[in-house]
Amino acid sequence: xxxxxxxxxxxxxxxxxxxxxxxxxxxxxxxxxxxxxxxxxxxxxxxxxxxxxxxxxxxxxxxxxxxxxxxxxxxxxxxxxxxxxxxxxxxxxxxxxxxxxxxxxxxxxxxxxxxxxxxxxxxxxxxxxxxxxxxxxxxxxxxxxxxxxxxxxxxxxxxxxxxxxxxxxxxxxxxxxxxxxxxxxxxxxxxxxxxxxxxxxxxxxxxxxxxxxxxxxxxxxxxxxxxxxxxxxxxxxxxxxxxxxxxxxxxxxxxxxxxxxxxxxxxxxxxxxxxxxxxxxxxxxxxxxxxxxxxxxxxxxxxxxxxxxxxxxxxxxxxxxxxxxxxxxxxxxxxxxxxxxxxxxxxxxxxxxxxxxxxxxxxxxxxxxxxxxxxxxxxxxxxxxxxxxxxx
Numbered sequence: 001x002x003x004x005x006x007x008x009x010x011x012x013x014x015x016x017x018x019x020x021x022x023x024x025x026x027x028x029x030x031x032x033x034x035x036x037x038x039x040x041x042x043x044x045x046x047x048x049x050x051x052x053x054x055x056x057x058x059x060x061x062x063x064x065x066x067x068x069x070x071x072x073x074x075x076x077x078x079x080x081x082x083x084x085x086x087x088x089x090x091x092x093x094x095x096x097x098x099x100x101x102x103x104x105x106x107x108x109x110x111x112x113x114x115x116x117x118x119x120x121x122x123x124x125x126x127x128x129x130x131x132x133x134x135x136x137x138x139x140x141x142x143x144x145x146x147x148x149x150x151x152x153x154x155x156x157x158x159x160x161x162x163x164x165x166x167x168x169x170x171x172x173x174x175x176x177x178x179x180x181x182x183x184x185x186x187x188x189x190x191x192x193x194x195x196x197x198x199x200x201x202x203x204x205x206x207x208x209x210x211x212x213x214x215x216x217x218x219x220x221x222x223x224x225x226x227x228x229x230x231x232x233x234x235x236x237x238x239x240x241x242x243x244x245x246x247x248x249x250x251x252x253x254x255x256x257x258x259x260x261x262x263x264x265x266x267x268x269x270x271x272x273x274x275x276x277x278x279x280x281x282x283x284x285x286x287x288x289x290x291x292x293x294x295x296x297x298x299x300x301x302x303x304x305x306x307x308x309x310x311x312x313x314x315x316x317x318x319x320x321x322x323x324x325x326x327x328x329x330x331x332x333x334x335x336x337x338x339x340x341x342x343x344x345x346x347x348x349x350x351x352x353x354x355x356x357x358x359x360x361x362x363x364x365x366x367x368x369x370x371x372x373x374x375x376x377x378x379x380x381x382x383x384x385x386x387x388x389x390x391x392x
Contacts, residue, residue, distance in 0.1 A: 038164035040079035043371035125159030127170040157191040241366035272335035286350035295317035
């Protein structure tokens, strides 16, 4: 995103703000990532030691940068890097964070310069499971936070099973990802140290952009039970919007309470629908949900900004918001529209302003924002005077 948008982000929580290791052992679920530079032995034989040193430094820097965005760099091991997601700070989507980081790592490594003139590649293995993590072991530069359990070994074996440029994940990691990724089952293999065959799954880059509520598993399409009042409130708001009275509904609640299934039920009744996914990984990236759903808006921003130095910053921001709001409205094709903002607690100020500008002139639009139970964005959401509120 352009530097001109830097002032649009507001006070959104940054994913980089995380706890420091405490040196105390604790039992918790952890997603472990092993990254290895492919064909490193062949490179070392071909390159001068100083040139190989530069390659390894660049490789380590690229991998560490991507892991550190939302995880913890645990150890550098020659031509490999070990990363933790879920410690020292846990998030509800640590498995997802790990795979997103892995995809970025593969792309970053492929973009590195090689003295040999060939494209560099890495192999990545990711596994999720219960471990005991945090004990400080070793002395001096060898001091590290130990992790005990089968998960690190499985991640290492998955990395060994991966090909150059591939990301291999465990079944548990796959099940925690949810929609939005293209996953290819590889089948079962006997891995070193494992007595039974282990199912392997390869992550394919270029996965779907679908929002979670619009890409539920077949099981989630079963009849909704115990949510009659909430479903009636949503349908009432949708009917009022179709009749010309714009509506905004805010749904809050703990994970697993059925919010996604309720959204899916209403979405099935809407011919025109727009879906914007907010995420903690990009809460400090202004307008990220809008650009992801409507890629054409990125070029639109380029045209609107022009030479920033000679323009009023406040006016520039208003022009950007207005231009993107127009794109949101145009995407509805003039039909009664259902607009869903997923995980709205992670929405940045610029995105909220864009949604507010989009909602105001739209007479037949139902805005549905789904957020966590303690969302701090509630007062900032573009609620209409006739808004409904549904706690699932």
